[in-house]
Amino acid sequence: MTSGKSISSAPPPMVSDRILACLKAPGGSDDQGLELVDNGFLCPDTGETFPLIGGVPSLYSPPEGEGEEITARVKSFYEEHPFPNYEGLEEFGELVSKGSENTFSANLLKAIGYNKTVLECGCGTGQLSHFLQLNNNHVLGIDMSLGSLKLAAEHKLRNGLARSGFAQMNIFDMAVKDASFDVVISHGVLHHTFDARRAFAAITRKVKPGGIIMVGLYNRYARIPTWLRAKIIGVTGGNIDYVVRNHIKDARKAEIWIKDQYYNPHETWHSIGEVQTWFNENDIEYLNCSPAILGTDGEDAEDLFRSTGPGNAYQRAVTQLSWLGTIAREGALFDVIGQKRR
Ligand SMILES: C[S@@+](CC[C@H](N)C(=O)[O-])C[C@H]1O[C@@H](n2cnc3c(N)ncnc32)[C@H](O)[C@@H]1O
Numbered sequence: 001m002t003s004g005k006s007i008s009s010a011p012p013p014m015v016s017d018r019i020l021a022c023l024k025a026p027g028g029s030d031d032q033g034l035e036l037v038d039n040g041f042l043c044p045d046t047g048e049t050f051p052l053i054g055g056v057p058s059l060y061s062p063p064e065g066e067g068e069e070i071t072a073r074v075k076s077f078y079e080e081h082p083f084p085n086y087e088g089l090e091e092f093g094e095l096v097s098k099g100s101e102n103t104f105s106a107n108l109l110k111a112i113g114y115n116k117t118v119l120e121c122g123c124g125t126g127q128l129s130h131f132l133q134l135n136n137n138h139v140l141g142i143d144m145s146l147g148s149l150k151l152a153a154e155h156k157l158r159n160g161l162a163r164s165g166f167a168q169m170n171i172f173d174m175a176v177k178d179a180s181f182d183v184v185i186s187h188g189v190l191h192h193t194f195d196a197r198r199a200f201a202a203i204t205r206k207v208k209p210g211g212i213i214m215v216g217l218y219n220r221y222a223r224i225p226t227w228l229r230a231k232i233i234g235v236t237g238g239n240i241d242y243v244v245r246n247h248i249k250d251a252r253k254a255e256i257w258i259k260d261q262y263y264n265p266h267e268t269w270h271s272i273g274e275v276q277t278w279f280n281e282n283d284i285e286y287l288n289c290s291p292a293i294l295g296t297d298g299e300d301a302e303d304l305f306r307s308t309g310p311g312n313a314y315q316r317a318v319t320q321l322s323w324l325g326t327i328a329r330e331g332a333l334f335d336v337i338g339q340k341r342r
Contacts, residue, residue, distance in 0.1 A: 011157055014057050015165030018117055018138040022180035026050070026061045026169070030177040055157075056149040057167040059175035067172070067194035071144070073265040074192050078145035081259045083124045086151055087250040092130065092159035099131035104290070104335075108185075108214075109134060111304040116182040121171050121203045122189025126152025126164070133163040140176070142169040171199050178205045187216035188333055191268045197278055204282040209342040212305055213284055214335055220269040222323035222332035230262045242329035261331060272316045275336040284338035286310045291327060291334065294319045305337055 013036060015023070025032040025043040034041040040051040041059065050059050063071045089095045099105040105128060112118065114135045123129045123141030125148045133139045141164065143149050152166045169175055171186075171193060184207045190196040200215060207213050229240050238244045238258045248254045272289055279286050288308045292298035295315040298308035311319070327334065 012160055012162040013165075014052075014153075015140060015167070016138045016163050019140045019165050022117065022119075022140065022177055023059070023167075024175055024177050026059045026175040027173060028175075033177075034175075053146055053168070054150050055153050056146055058146070060144060060168040061170050061173040061175075063170060063172060063194075070194040070266050071170070075144050077259075077265050078124070078143075079147040081256055082145060082148040082151055083256055083260050084127065085125055085253060085256050086127070086155060087253045089127060090155070090158065092155070092161065095127055095130055095155075096134065099127070105131055107290075107304045108132070112137060112183055112212075117180070118183045118185065119176065119181040119203075119206055121174070121184065121186040122192075123152065123166065124148045126155060126166055128185075128187065129166070130155060130159075130161060130164045133161060137163065139164045140181075141166045142171075142174060142176075144168060144170055172202050174202065174206065176206050179208050179211075181206050181211060182208055183212045183214070185214045187214070187335065188218075188331075190215060191218045191270065192264065192266055194266070196268055196270060200275075200278045201282055204284060204340065207340045209340050211340050212287075212337065213340065214304075214337045215275065216333045216335040217270040217275065218267060219320055219323055219327070219332045219334045220271045220274075221320040222326075222328040222334070223267075223269045225324065225328045226261060226332060233258070233262050243331070271320060272311070272334065272336065273313065276310055279336070279338045283341045285341055286336070286338050288337045289334065290337070291319075291323065294322060305339075307339075 023034045024030055032043055032045045034043055040049060040057055042049050109132055116137045118132050118137055118139040120129045120141045123143050126141045129139045129141035141152055146168055149166045149168055156164055184203050186203055190199040193199040204213055233240055238254055244254045276286055287305055288298055288301055293311035293315055296309040296311045301308050
Protein backbone atom coordinates (compact mmCIF):
# COMPACT_ATOMS: atom_id res chain seq x y z
CA MET A 1 0.00 0.00 0.00
CA THR A 2 1.19 3.53 -0.68
CA SER A 3 0.29 6.22 1.84
CA GLY A 4 -1.18 8.82 -0.49
CA LYS A 5 0.56 11.58 1.46
CA SER A 6 1.83 14.37 -0.77
CA ILE A 7 5.57 15.07 -0.56
CA SER A 8 5.29 18.78 -1.40
CA SER A 9 3.74 21.19 1.11
CA ALA A 10 1.38 22.69 -1.51
CA PRO A 11 -2.25 21.70 -0.88
CA PRO A 12 -3.39 18.80 -3.08
CA PRO A 13 -5.69 19.65 -6.03
CA MET A 14 -9.45 19.34 -5.31
CA VAL A 15 -9.53 16.36 -7.67
CA SER A 16 -6.71 14.52 -9.46
CA ASP A 17 -6.27 14.73 -13.25
CA ARG A 18 -7.70 11.23 -13.70
CA ILE A 19 -10.87 12.23 -11.83
CA LEU A 20 -11.10 15.60 -13.59
CA ALA A 21 -11.21 13.75 -16.93
CA CYS A 22 -14.41 11.97 -15.73
CA LEU A 23 -16.29 15.18 -14.85
CA LYS A 24 -18.73 17.22 -16.94
CA ALA A 25 -20.87 20.29 -16.35
CA PRO A 26 -24.01 19.57 -14.26
CA GLY A 27 -26.89 18.85 -16.64
CA GLY A 28 -24.47 19.12 -19.61
CA SER A 29 -23.48 16.58 -22.25
CA ASP A 30 -20.43 14.32 -21.93
CA ASP A 31 -18.35 16.58 -24.18
CA GLN A 32 -18.81 19.54 -21.81
CA GLY A 33 -15.80 18.74 -19.62
CA LEU A 34 -14.52 20.81 -16.70
CA GLU A 35 -11.27 22.56 -15.84
CA LEU A 36 -9.95 23.34 -12.37
CA VAL A 37 -9.80 27.05 -11.56
CA ASP A 38 -8.71 28.78 -8.35
CA ASN A 39 -12.08 28.77 -6.65
CA GLY A 40 -13.81 25.78 -8.25
CA PHE A 41 -14.52 24.45 -11.76
CA LEU A 42 -14.97 26.11 -15.15
CA CYS A 43 -16.78 24.65 -18.15
CA PRO A 44 -14.77 26.08 -21.12
CA ASP A 45 -17.60 25.16 -23.50
CA THR A 46 -20.20 27.38 -21.81
CA GLY A 47 -17.97 29.70 -19.76
CA GLU A 48 -19.98 28.79 -16.65
CA THR A 49 -18.11 28.55 -13.33
CA PHE A 50 -18.99 26.31 -10.41
CA PRO A 51 -17.61 27.75 -7.16
CA LEU A 52 -16.53 26.13 -3.93
CA ILE A 53 -19.09 26.38 -1.13
CA GLY A 54 -17.44 26.23 2.31
CA GLY A 55 -14.33 24.70 0.70
CA VAL A 56 -16.31 22.05 -1.22
CA PRO A 57 -16.75 22.03 -5.02
CA SER A 58 -20.49 22.24 -5.74
CA LEU A 59 -21.87 20.61 -8.89
CA TYR A 60 -25.30 20.01 -7.37
CA SER A 61 -28.53 19.96 -9.37
CA PRO A 62 -31.48 19.99 -6.95
CA PRO A 63 -34.35 17.76 -8.06
CA GLU A 64 -37.50 19.42 -9.34
CA GLY A 65 -40.95 17.86 -9.17
CA GLU A 66 -40.92 14.16 -8.34
CA GLY A 67 -38.71 13.35 -5.37
CA GLU A 68 -38.20 17.00 -4.47
CA GLU A 69 -39.77 16.80 -1.02
CA ILE A 70 -38.08 13.54 0.10
CA THR A 71 -34.69 14.69 -1.21
CA ALA A 72 -35.00 18.02 0.64
CA ARG A 73 -35.86 16.28 3.92
CA VAL A 74 -33.00 13.74 3.61
CA LYS A 75 -30.55 16.49 2.61
CA SER A 76 -31.44 18.65 5.57
CA PHE A 77 -31.12 15.60 7.90
CA TYR A 78 -27.57 14.85 6.70
CA GLU A 79 -26.60 18.53 6.74
CA GLU A 80 -27.43 18.47 10.44
CA HIS A 81 -26.06 14.96 11.14
CA PRO A 82 -23.01 14.27 8.92
CA PHE A 83 -22.49 10.50 8.79
CA PRO A 84 -20.41 8.59 9.83
CA ASN A 85 -18.15 11.47 11.09
CA TYR A 86 -14.49 11.42 12.07
CA GLU A 87 -14.22 11.18 15.86
CA GLY A 88 -10.88 9.46 16.48
CA LEU A 89 -9.94 9.18 12.79
CA GLU A 90 -8.64 12.69 12.15
CA GLU A 91 -5.21 11.42 11.09
CA PHE A 92 -5.01 9.40 7.88
CA GLY A 93 -2.85 6.76 9.61
CA GLU A 94 -5.66 6.12 12.13
CA LEU A 95 -8.18 5.87 9.31
CA VAL A 96 -5.99 3.37 7.41
CA SER A 97 -5.46 1.31 10.53
CA LYS A 98 -9.23 1.15 11.26
CA GLY A 99 -10.04 0.46 7.57
CA SER A 100 -7.49 -2.37 7.40
CA GLU A 101 -8.93 -4.02 10.52
CA ASN A 102 -12.47 -3.79 9.14
CA THR A 103 -13.26 -6.91 7.07
CA PHE A 104 -15.62 -5.06 4.72
CA SER A 105 -13.29 -2.20 3.73
CA ALA A 106 -10.13 -4.37 3.70
CA ASN A 107 -11.77 -6.95 1.38
CA LEU A 108 -13.15 -4.19 -0.82
CA LEU A 109 -9.74 -2.54 -1.27
CA LYS A 110 -8.17 -5.95 -2.00
CA ALA A 111 -10.84 -6.74 -4.62
CA ILE A 112 -10.49 -3.32 -6.29
CA GLY A 113 -6.73 -3.74 -6.58
CA TYR A 114 -4.45 -1.05 -8.03
CA ASN A 115 -4.57 2.04 -10.27
CA LYS A 116 -8.38 2.08 -10.59
CA THR A 117 -10.82 4.98 -10.76
CA VAL A 118 -13.54 4.66 -8.12
CA LEU A 119 -16.78 6.64 -7.78
CA GLU A 120 -18.45 6.53 -4.37
CA CYS A 121 -22.06 7.72 -4.63
CA GLY A 122 -23.28 9.03 -1.26
CA CYS A 123 -19.83 9.07 0.41
CA GLY A 124 -21.07 10.91 3.53
CA THR A 125 -18.02 12.20 5.43
CA GLY A 126 -15.70 10.34 3.05
CA GLN A 127 -13.79 7.80 5.17
CA LEU A 128 -14.26 4.95 2.68
CA SER A 129 -13.27 7.17 -0.27
CA HIS A 130 -10.06 8.14 1.52
CA PHE A 131 -9.27 4.52 2.38
CA LEU A 132 -9.85 3.28 -1.17
CA GLN A 133 -7.38 5.79 -2.68
CA LEU A 134 -4.63 3.58 -1.28
CA ASN A 135 -2.88 1.40 -3.91
CA ASN A 136 -2.72 4.34 -6.33
CA ASN A 137 -6.50 4.30 -6.87
CA HIS A 138 -8.14 7.64 -7.73
CA VAL A 139 -11.46 8.18 -5.93
CA LEU A 140 -14.29 10.67 -6.32
CA GLY A 141 -16.75 10.83 -3.42
CA ILE A 142 -20.01 12.59 -4.15
CA ASP A 143 -22.82 13.44 -1.76
CA MET A 144 -25.56 16.05 -1.53
CA SER A 145 -24.72 17.00 2.09
CA LEU A 146 -22.23 19.87 2.16
CA GLY A 147 -21.91 19.42 5.94
CA SER A 148 -20.60 15.87 5.36
CA LEU A 149 -18.39 16.80 2.39
CA LYS A 150 -16.82 19.63 4.35
CA LEU A 151 -15.45 17.06 6.84
CA ALA A 152 -14.24 14.87 3.94
CA ALA A 153 -12.44 17.83 2.32
CA GLU A 154 -10.90 18.90 5.65
CA HIS A 155 -9.47 15.39 6.13
CA LYS A 156 -8.04 15.51 2.59
CA LEU A 157 -6.32 18.86 3.20
CA ARG A 158 -5.13 18.05 6.72
CA ASN A 159 -3.46 14.87 5.46
CA GLY A 160 -2.36 16.07 2.00
CA LEU A 161 -4.28 13.33 0.16
CA ALA A 162 -4.00 13.87 -3.59
CA ARG A 163 -6.02 10.96 -5.01
CA SER A 164 -9.32 11.31 -3.09
CA GLY A 165 -11.53 14.22 -4.16
CA PHE A 166 -15.06 15.30 -3.29
CA ALA A 167 -17.90 17.24 -4.87
CA GLN A 168 -21.49 18.01 -4.03
CA MET A 169 -23.76 16.27 -6.55
CA ASN A 170 -27.19 14.70 -6.76
CA ILE A 171 -27.15 10.97 -7.54
CA PHE A 172 -30.00 11.44 -10.02
CA ASP A 173 -28.07 14.06 -12.04
CA MET A 174 -24.37 13.54 -11.49
CA ALA A 175 -21.83 15.82 -13.15
CA VAL A 176 -19.95 12.67 -14.24
CA LYS A 177 -19.49 11.38 -17.80
CA ASP A 178 -21.19 8.10 -18.63
CA ALA A 179 -19.06 4.90 -18.66
CA SER A 180 -16.11 6.74 -17.06
CA PHE A 181 -15.27 4.82 -13.84
CA ASP A 182 -13.71 1.37 -13.27
CA VAL A 183 -15.64 0.85 -10.03
CA VAL A 184 -18.87 2.46 -8.76
CA ILE A 185 -19.90 1.97 -5.13
CA SER A 186 -22.93 3.10 -3.19
CA HIS A 187 -23.08 1.77 0.35
CA GLY A 188 -26.05 2.57 2.58
CA VAL A 189 -27.40 5.34 0.37
CA LEU A 190 -29.94 4.43 -2.33
CA HIS A 191 -32.56 3.38 0.26
CA HIS A 192 -32.59 7.03 1.39
CA THR A 193 -33.52 8.28 -2.10
CA PHE A 194 -37.10 8.70 -3.35
CA ASP A 195 -36.67 5.83 -5.84
CA ALA A 196 -33.83 3.36 -5.17
CA ARG A 197 -34.40 1.49 -8.43
CA ARG A 198 -34.01 4.67 -10.50
CA ALA A 199 -31.04 5.78 -8.42
CA PHE A 200 -29.42 2.42 -9.17
CA ALA A 201 -29.98 2.91 -12.92
CA ALA A 202 -28.39 6.39 -12.63
CA ILE A 203 -25.22 5.16 -10.90
CA THR A 204 -24.72 2.15 -13.21
CA ARG A 205 -24.52 4.52 -16.21
CA LYS A 206 -21.21 5.80 -14.80
CA VAL A 207 -19.46 2.37 -14.86
CA LYS A 208 -17.22 1.44 -17.80
CA PRO A 209 -18.09 -1.72 -19.75
CA GLY A 210 -16.42 -4.56 -17.80
CA GLY A 211 -16.33 -2.35 -14.68
CA ILE A 212 -17.67 -3.21 -11.23
CA ILE A 213 -20.77 -1.95 -9.43
CA MET A 214 -21.42 -2.57 -5.75
CA VAL A 215 -24.61 -1.51 -3.98
CA GLY A 216 -25.31 -1.81 -0.24
CA LEU A 217 -28.95 -1.61 0.90
CA TYR A 218 -31.16 -2.21 3.92
CA ASN A 219 -32.53 -5.74 3.77
CA ARG A 220 -36.28 -6.28 3.73
CA TYR A 221 -36.17 -9.00 6.41
CA ALA A 222 -33.14 -8.07 8.49
CA ARG A 223 -34.32 -4.48 8.97
CA ILE A 224 -37.47 -5.55 10.86
CA PRO A 225 -35.79 -5.68 14.33
CA THR A 226 -34.49 -2.10 13.85
CA TRP A 227 -38.01 -0.99 12.96
CA LEU A 228 -39.30 -2.66 16.16
CA ARG A 229 -36.54 -1.10 18.29
CA ALA A 230 -37.40 2.31 16.79
CA LYS A 231 -40.84 2.01 18.45
CA ILE A 232 -39.33 1.81 21.94
CA ILE A 233 -35.93 3.50 21.75
CA GLY A 234 -37.46 6.75 23.04
CA VAL A 235 -38.17 4.91 26.31
CA THR A 236 -35.19 2.53 26.57
CA GLY A 237 -32.49 4.91 25.31
CA GLY A 238 -29.65 4.13 22.88
CA ASN A 239 -28.31 1.12 24.81
CA ILE A 240 -30.96 -1.03 23.18
CA ASP A 241 -28.78 -0.90 20.06
CA TYR A 242 -26.08 -3.59 19.68
CA VAL A 243 -23.61 -1.32 17.85
CA VAL A 244 -23.86 1.37 20.55
CA ARG A 245 -23.36 -1.25 23.29
CA ASN A 246 -20.45 -3.04 21.65
CA HIS A 247 -18.64 -0.93 19.08
CA ILE A 248 -19.00 2.81 19.70
CA LYS A 249 -17.04 4.44 22.50
CA ASP A 250 -17.56 8.10 21.60
CA ALA A 251 -20.85 9.66 22.84
CA ARG A 252 -21.24 12.01 19.83
CA LYS A 253 -20.63 9.13 17.39
CA ALA A 254 -23.25 7.04 19.24
CA GLU A 255 -25.74 9.90 18.93
CA ILE A 256 -25.13 10.17 15.16
CA TRP A 257 -25.54 6.40 14.72
CA ILE A 258 -28.84 6.43 16.67
CA LYS A 259 -30.16 9.36 14.60
CA ASP A 260 -29.17 7.66 11.34
CA GLN A 261 -30.67 4.30 12.26
CA TYR A 262 -33.84 5.26 14.15
CA TYR A 263 -34.82 8.82 13.21
CA ASN A 264 -34.07 8.93 9.46
CA PRO A 265 -36.68 10.88 7.47
CA HIS A 266 -36.85 8.27 4.68
CA GLU A 267 -35.77 4.67 4.11
CA THR A 268 -36.84 1.73 1.98
CA TRP A 269 -36.04 -2.00 2.32
CA HIS A 270 -34.87 -4.35 -0.44
CA SER A 271 -34.25 -8.03 -1.16
CA ILE A 272 -31.44 -9.87 -2.95
CA GLY A 273 -33.81 -11.02 -5.72
CA GLU A 274 -35.02 -7.45 -6.29
CA VAL A 275 -31.45 -6.17 -6.74
CA GLN A 276 -30.71 -9.07 -9.12
CA THR A 277 -33.70 -7.87 -11.19
CA TRP A 278 -32.22 -4.33 -11.25
CA PHE A 279 -28.95 -5.89 -12.47
CA ASN A 280 -30.78 -7.53 -15.41
CA GLU A 281 -32.56 -4.28 -16.26
CA ASN A 282 -29.23 -2.41 -16.45
CA ASP A 283 -27.04 -4.93 -18.27
CA ILE A 284 -25.12 -5.92 -15.15
CA GLU A 285 -23.95 -9.49 -14.61
CA TYR A 286 -24.36 -10.74 -11.03
CA LEU A 287 -21.04 -11.58 -9.32
CA ASN A 288 -21.48 -11.91 -5.58
CA CYS A 289 -23.38 -10.96 -2.44
CA SER A 290 -22.05 -10.01 1.00
CA PRO A 291 -22.96 -11.72 3.32
CA ALA A 292 -22.97 -14.72 0.98
CA ILE A 293 -26.10 -16.47 -0.32
CA LEU A 294 -26.26 -19.76 1.62
CA GLY A 295 -25.84 -22.94 -0.41
CA THR A 296 -23.94 -21.18 -3.23
CA ASP A 297 -20.21 -21.05 -3.99
CA GLY A 298 -20.36 -17.45 -2.69
CA GLU A 299 -19.88 -19.00 0.77
CA ASP A 300 -16.26 -19.90 -0.16
CA ALA A 301 -15.50 -16.80 -2.26
CA GLU A 302 -12.52 -15.04 -0.71
CA ASP A 303 -12.51 -12.40 -3.44
CA LEU A 304 -15.50 -10.06 -3.09
CA PHE A 305 -15.65 -9.58 -6.89
CA ARG A 306 -15.52 -13.30 -7.77
CA SER A 307 -18.26 -14.65 -10.02
CA THR A 308 -20.55 -16.87 -7.91
CA GLY A 309 -24.00 -18.43 -8.28
CA PRO A 310 -27.06 -16.18 -7.73
CA GLY A 311 -28.87 -18.89 -5.73
CA ASN A 312 -32.50 -19.90 -6.20
CA ALA A 313 -35.53 -18.27 -4.57
CA TYR A 314 -35.46 -20.77 -1.67
CA GLN A 315 -31.73 -20.21 -0.98
CA ARG A 316 -32.17 -16.44 -1.08
CA ALA A 317 -35.17 -16.57 1.30
CA VAL A 318 -33.33 -18.80 3.81
CA THR A 319 -30.26 -16.55 3.61
CA GLN A 320 -32.25 -13.41 4.32
CA LEU A 321 -34.13 -15.03 7.21
CA SER A 322 -30.77 -16.11 8.67
CA TRP A 323 -29.68 -12.46 8.60
CA LEU A 324 -32.22 -11.81 11.38
CA GLY A 325 -29.61 -13.43 13.64
CA THR A 326 -26.55 -11.67 12.17
CA ILE A 327 -26.55 -8.37 10.24
CA ALA A 328 -29.91 -7.34 11.75
CA ARG A 329 -28.12 -6.06 14.86
CA GLU A 330 -25.62 -3.95 12.88
CA GLY A 331 -27.92 -1.99 10.57
CA ALA A 332 -29.05 -4.82 8.22
CA LEU A 333 -26.98 -3.72 5.21
CA PHE A 334 -26.22 -6.27 2.49
CA ASP A 335 -24.07 -5.60 -0.59
CA VAL A 336 -24.59 -6.98 -4.07
CA ILE A 337 -21.76 -6.87 -6.60
CA GLY A 338 -22.00 -7.04 -10.38
CA GLN A 339 -20.07 -6.38 -13.58
CA LYS A 340 -21.23 -4.15 -16.44
CA ARG A 341 -21.44 -6.28 -19.58
CA ARG A 342 -18.93 -5.34 -22.32
C1 LIG B 1 -26.28 6.70 5.71
S1 LIG B 1 -25.32 7.87 4.85
C2 LIG B 1 -24.09 6.77 4.18
C3 LIG B 1 -22.73 7.39 4.09
C4 LIG B 1 -21.62 6.42 3.69
N1 LIG B 1 -21.88 5.83 2.41
C5 LIG B 1 -21.44 5.36 4.74
O1 LIG B 1 -21.73 4.18 4.47
O2 LIG B 1 -20.99 5.67 5.84
C6 LIG B 1 -26.31 8.25 3.41
C7 LIG B 1 -25.71 9.37 2.56
O3 LIG B 1 -26.41 9.41 1.31
C8 LIG B 1 -26.49 10.76 0.89
N2 LIG B 1 -27.56 10.88 -0.12
C9 LIG B 1 -28.86 10.50 0.00
N3 LIG B 1 -29.53 10.80 -1.13
C10 LIG B 1 -28.66 11.39 -1.99
C11 LIG B 1 -28.76 11.94 -3.30
N4 LIG B 1 -29.92 11.96 -3.98
N5 LIG B 1 -27.65 12.46 -3.88
C12 LIG B 1 -26.46 12.47 -3.20
N6 LIG B 1 -26.30 11.97 -1.95
C13 LIG B 1 -27.37 11.43 -1.34
C14 LIG B 1 -26.76 11.50 2.19
O4 LIG B 1 -26.47 12.88 2.10
C15 LIG B 1 -25.86 10.75 3.18
O5 LIG B 1 -24.60 11.35 3.32
